[in-house]
Amino acid sequence: PVIHGAFGEDGELQGILEECGVPFIGSGQESCRAMFNKYLATQILQQHGLKTIPSIHLSIGQRDMQESIE
Numbered sequence: 001p002v003i004h005g006a007f008g009e010d011g012e013l014q015g016i017l018e019e020c021g022v023p024f025i026g027s028g029q030e031s032c033r034a035m036f037n038k039y040l041a042t043q044i045l046q047q048h049g050l051k052t053i054p055s056i057h058l059s060i061g062q063r064d065m066q067e068s069i070e
Contacts, residue, residue, distance in 0.1 A: 010036040
């Protein structure tokens with residue numbers, strides 16, 4: 001729980017530890033991967049009946065934000 005950032009929070013490190021059979025404290029690879037993506041995390045939380053703040057997913061190169069909302 002002391003590694004911050006992409007490698008320590010996106011499931012990559014957890015996957016390596018799981019593959020090698022090394023026990024660790026915290027969530028597994030799949031949970032970390034899903035929750036690291038904040039938009040995906042919001043959708044998962046909503047699917048389980050939890051209230052979240054409104055969110056929007058923007059893609060690189062997207063020209064008009066209104067296009068993605070409609």
